[in-house]
Amino acid sequence: MNTRNPFIAMLFRDLRIAFRQRAEIMLPVIFFVVVVSLFPLAISPDPTVLKSIGPGVIWIAALLSILLSLQSLFRSDFSDGSMEQILLSPFPGSLLMLARIVAQWCVTGLPLIIISPLLGLLLHLDAHVIWVLFISLLLGVPYLNMVGAIGVALTIGLRQAGALLSLLVLPLYVPVLIFGSNAVISASNDLPYNGQLLWLAALLVIATTLSPFVISFALRVSCSYR
Amino acid sequence: MISSTLGDNSKLQVDNVSYEINDKLIINGMSFSVKSGEMLFIEGSNGSGKTTLLRILSGLMQADEGQITWNGKSIEEDRIEFNQQLTYLGHSTGVKAELSTLENINFFSSLSGLPQRESSQAAIEWVGLQGYEDSPGRHLSYGQQRRIALTRLLMEPSQLWVLDEPFAGLDKKMIGALELRFKEHVDNGGLLVLTSHQHIELDQVNTSRLQLG
Numbered sequence: 249m250n251t252r253n254p255f256i257a258m259l260f261r262d263l264r265i266a267f268r269q270r271a272e273i274m275l276p277v278i279f280f281v282v283v284v285s286l287f288p289l290a291i292s293p294d295p296t297v298l299k300s301i302g303p304g305v306i307w308i309a310a311l312l313s314i315l316l317s318l319q320s321l322f323r324s325d326f327s328d329g330s331m332e333q334i335l336l337s338p339f340p341g342s343l344l345m346l347a348r349i350v351a352q353w354c355v356t357g358l359p360l361i362i363i364s365p366l367l368g369l370l371l372h373l374d375a376h377v378i379w380v381l382f383i384s385l386l387l388g389v390p391y392l393n394m395v396g397a398i399g400v401a402l403t404i405g406l407r408q409a410g411a412l413l414s415l416l417v418l419p420l421y422v423p424v425l426i427f428g429s430n431a432v433i434s435a436s437n438d439l440p441y442n443g444q445l446l447w448l449a450a451l452l453v454i455a456t457t458l459s460p461f462v463i464s465f466a467l468r469v470s471c472s473y474r
Numbered sequence: 475m476i477s478s479t480l481g482d483n484s485k486l487q488v489d490n491v492s493y494e495i496n497d498k499l500i501i502n503g504m505s506f507s508v509k510s511g512e513m514l515f516i517e518g519s520n521g522s523g524k525t526t527l528l529r530i531l532s533g534l535m536q537a538d539e540g541q542i543t544w545n546g547k548s549i550e551e552d553r554i555e556f557n558q559q560l561t562y563l564g565h566s567t568g569v570k571a572e573l574s575t576l577e578n579i580n581f582f583s584s585l586s587g588l589p590q591r592e593s594s595q596a597a598i599e600w601v602g603l604q605g606y607e608d609s610p611g612r613h614l615s616y617g618q619q620r621r622i623a624l625t626r627l628l629m630e631p632s633q634l635w636v637l638d639e640p641f642a643g644l645d646k647k648m649i650g651a652l653e654l655r656f657k658e659h660v661d662n663g664g665l666l667v668l669t670s671h672q673h674i675e676l677d678q679v680n681t682s683r684l685q686l687g
Contacts, residue, residue: 257584261573268572268610329566332534338557338587472535 254339255347262351276317277359283309284367295372302371303381303432310360310385311421314392315414317356321400322348322467335471341464349397349460357389373436380435380445387448388428394459395420401466405473424451484545484559484633485509486531486665491540493526500526503540506684510633513656513666513681515674522687524669525565525638531667532562532636544634558587559633563640567623571612575603578611579625586630597625600651617643624648627655635659637668 266273287305288298325331334344364385368378399417403409431444486508493501500523508514518524529535531542533549533556542549549556569578579594598604601621611619620643627635641649649672657676660666 252584254584254587257581261570261577261581264577265570265572324570327566328568328570329564330568330570332562332564332566333568333582333585335534336532336557336560336562337585338554339585472529 254337255343258334258344258347259351262348263354266351266355272320273355276313276356277363279316280309280313280360281363281367283312285370288371298371299373299436302368302373303377303436304429305371306364306367306381307384307388307425307429307432310364310389311392311425313360314356314389314396315417315421317352318396318400318413318417319410321352321397322404326404326471331467331471335464335468341468342460345397345463345467346460349394349463352397353390353393357393361385361389373432377432377436380441381432383445384428384431384448387445387452388424391424391448391452391455392421394455394463398459398462398466401463401470403470404467405470424448427451483510484663484665486634486667487543487546488531489541489543491527491530491537491542493523493530493535493537495526501530501537501686505540506682508634508665508667508682510663510665511660511680513660513668513676513679514684515681516667516669516684516686518669518686524686527686528562528636528638528667528669529564532560533557534562560636561586561626561630561632561634562636563623563626564638565642567619569611569614569619569622572610574608574610575614575622576607578622579629582623582626583629586626586632588631590629591631592628594625594629597628600628601625602648617645617648620644621648624652627652627659633663634665635667637666639670640668641670641672641674 284306287301291297291301322331325334335341337344361382365378365382368381373381396417399413399420400409402416403413406412427444427447431441431448434441434444488504488506491501491504492499504527506514516524516527526535530537533542533553536550544552544556544559547555568582570581573581575598576594579597583590583594592600598607601624603618603621606614606618611622614622624640640652644652653674653676656666656668657679660676660679
């Protein structure tokens with residue numbers, strides 16, 4: 249498809265590239281499923297135990313799986329020179345970066361959110377708890393993608409960025425982990441959970457409005473110290 | 475081929491630009507200018523700072539000191555207009571290994587922000603990649619990937635070309651076609667800044683030379 253709209257062009261380019269590397273895009277979601285399904289084997293198949301640890305397990309697995317998927321973000325663009333062309337295009341870098349994150353979310357975050365109700369069933373969560381889990385991931389995972397992308401943009405120019413990236417990004421992931429898993433735990437204890445979900449929504453709004461600008465600025469800086 | 479004039483009073487001015495890497499002064503207080511209808515040929519040995527200078531000219535890197543202006547306005551201030559008029563080709567081609575030739579070319583043209591001068595098909599024929607339209611980038615040789623990047627010189631109607639080693643990895647025939655295109659661009663009022671280890675001489679083209687290092 250040849251379009252003049254740079255946002256759409258960027259989005260389709262990234263999705264196309266992702267779907268041509270099927271093995272790679274399946275990795276985060278396979279990791280997510282494997283980690284969650286190992287818990288009943290390692291801890292206990294007892295439904296009461298699984299019910300109490302389930303929300304936390306699913307949220308931690310989601311967080312780590314997004315962290316895993318970050319490693320490849322922007323890397324090939326940086327090494328093959330397409331990042332230079334993106335930065336030198338007359339369109340706002342933030343717009344193009346938003347397109348990249350949306351694409352990244354479609355291939356890493358979205359499959360994980362879609363499959364989460366099944367994993368909720370596996371851990372014996374009740375139907376209304378699974379629903380809250382689904383909503384909390386829907387609000388929280390895009391935040392993980394965006395904040396993670398900021399970390400990648402800052403460290404992409406470095407040779408061994410893996411450990412530094414986790415150090416930078418994990419503290420910023422903690423609030424979402426707390427609100428997300430707490431919303432699900434509250435729901436399973438029949439307590440109100442709207443507050444936590446609203447906090448997640450607020451964090452998502454902040455990340456959506458600010459992160460594209462920060463990412464594009466950080467990439468410009470990373471690119472200038474090559 | 476459409477021969478459109480690009481306007482004839484644009485000017486890239488470099489004032490007193492310095493840049494250092496690890497306390498080593500790579501570029502020391504350099505000043506020059508390039509105007510419409512001029513070509514600037516930057517020469518120098520390996521490591522003399524040619525690539526660094528081109529990256530600073532294109533705005534990818536910021537000079538430690540000094541200023542670069544495009545038509546009197548600093549390129550940092552007026553980035554959108556400057557980027558619209560700029561075609562930069564670096565060492566890396568920007569060709570994605572997973573995308574086909576045509577998809578790569580179409581993406582370049584969506585990024586350029588101006589209507590294409592020539593159709594993608596005409597550009598593919600110009601670089602001699604007919605029959606490779608649907609081949610993914612990873613199946614192409616380095617020279618063929620460079621050719622994909624060069625299609626931008628035919629398609630983008632930009633005024634200022636900043637080219638780092640444009641002849642690297644190309645055969646004689648393509649170099650000839652490229653020299654013709656350079657001449658046409660400069661004759662139409664374009665600006666051309668390039669580095670090359672290859673000696674090139676364009677007939678009746680206003681060429682200045684800059685020796686680095």
